[in-house]
Amino acid sequence: MATTSSPIGVGFKPSHFATLIAARQPIDFLEIHAENHMGPGGVPHMQLGELASSYALSVHGVGLSLGGEDAPDRAHLARLRTLCARHSPFLVSEHLAWSSHGGMFLNDLLPLPYTPATLARVVNHVDEVQASLGRRILVENPARCLAFAEPTIPEPAFLAELCRRTGCGVLLDVTNVLVSATNLREPASRLLDDMLAALPPGTVGEIHLSGPESVIEPDGATMLLDTHGAPTPEAAWLLYRRALAGIGPVPTLVEWDNDVPDWEVLLAEAARARQLSATVRCG
């Protein structure tokens, strides 16, 4: 089967705004962090309006706490609905994690044990979000570094069942696959293959690529931190090729949130993703 290139995007950073507006850049979409554009108005809204006239938008949330014990914050969900109504993003995504507890926002994607009970909870939350937004969302596999004592469902099976029960899709972050596998001491290619094999066809709606930070643990082993502050490492590019070979072209995003580089550096990463996605043949 011949492949066409995937739509390629980058995460929007305000420092790149002027470049993005001065001339149409060779990217297919921009991804914004939903919560950065949820103020009452002002300059961020004006900028987003300008960007939306030139680029397709993807909205990526970190605040819904889909894995939380509490139901999604209704006020927050209403803000997300307003944002989506204003800018008609072609993708909306969130994380398989929790970030709020007891009415407090903890500002991180905290780890969720994958059990039948948490699956039922996440299913309810995704159902509620999709009903409220009136659309399918993508749920991202998190970067993990902890394992739980209780028996857990493998992540691929958990995500697959979530997709089957809610109709949601998956945002497959191949860097998170690399990070989780490295930290939990399993081969990343196996975790990726398990994911691709488990997920129902058509559920991967987007792929994320980013650069983690490598730290040496006291026992001398390498641990990866999901910092979004570096170029995508070769190991993640290999996983990307493997994913493309398995499922064909998918909208692909280069995320770079910390130590944000010059536009040209980010663009070069996007160009590499485009080149790969145009050459890797599916199946």
Add this chain to the structure above:
Amino acid sequence: MRLTVADEGFTQESFAAALFKARPAVPPGLVAGTPAHRFEVYRRNVQAGLVRALEARFPVVQTLVGAEFFTAMAREFVTRQLPTSPVLLEYGRAMPDFIRGFAPAAGVPYLADVAALEVARGEAWHAQSLPVAAPADLLRPCLTDARLLLQPALGLVRSPFPVLAIWEHHQRADAPPIDWQPQSVAVHRQGGAVVQEALAPPEAAFVAALLAGETLGGAFHSAQHAADGFDATAAFAWLLARDLVVAAVSDIHQQGEQDDATGR
């Protein structure tokens, strides 16, 4: 007595609580032998992320006290006031009040007011821009009995310190020397730029009265009593020239009409 903490299962409650303990232990429910530094990844992320959000909102406060002091102060703030919303651009509104009560910062008495200026700048940056009142709407009898609805971006910081001069001193190398007099600062947005202007005491009293919901006549009165030399025409013209007046509202009935009009 033996502690049985290790036998408890994972709960988000215990995990969340451990994120803010001064001497963290690994919370219950993780696989046996989980090293403490793995949990530390989350503890650090949570705290550092919130401190970063405050750094972004208070760059001049950070410069005034230095990064190390700011980080310690911000950590204390985070411990006392976690955000209640994932919209972090709202986080830190309470920082000026916190600084006022933060004993280690007492040696920098203007710090809280500089923080208030930075809060006002953030609010102006994110504020909605409402349609400006048409001149015809303001040419009415008894305008002085009306309350003026002002742009949501407009804020006012009144300080016994030269808060704007201090702030400007940290924006550019050629800023004028600081004259240690009280300063009141109006913060608003013009197009895509947040601007701040020092106001004389009567003008500051005028804007403060309008923001507090007094009628135009009441605000004129407040300004005249606040200090000598108030020029009512000039103060009103100042508002109009900056497109800060959204509407004049004479009573509850007209307030309703105004809401209808802006809702269209």
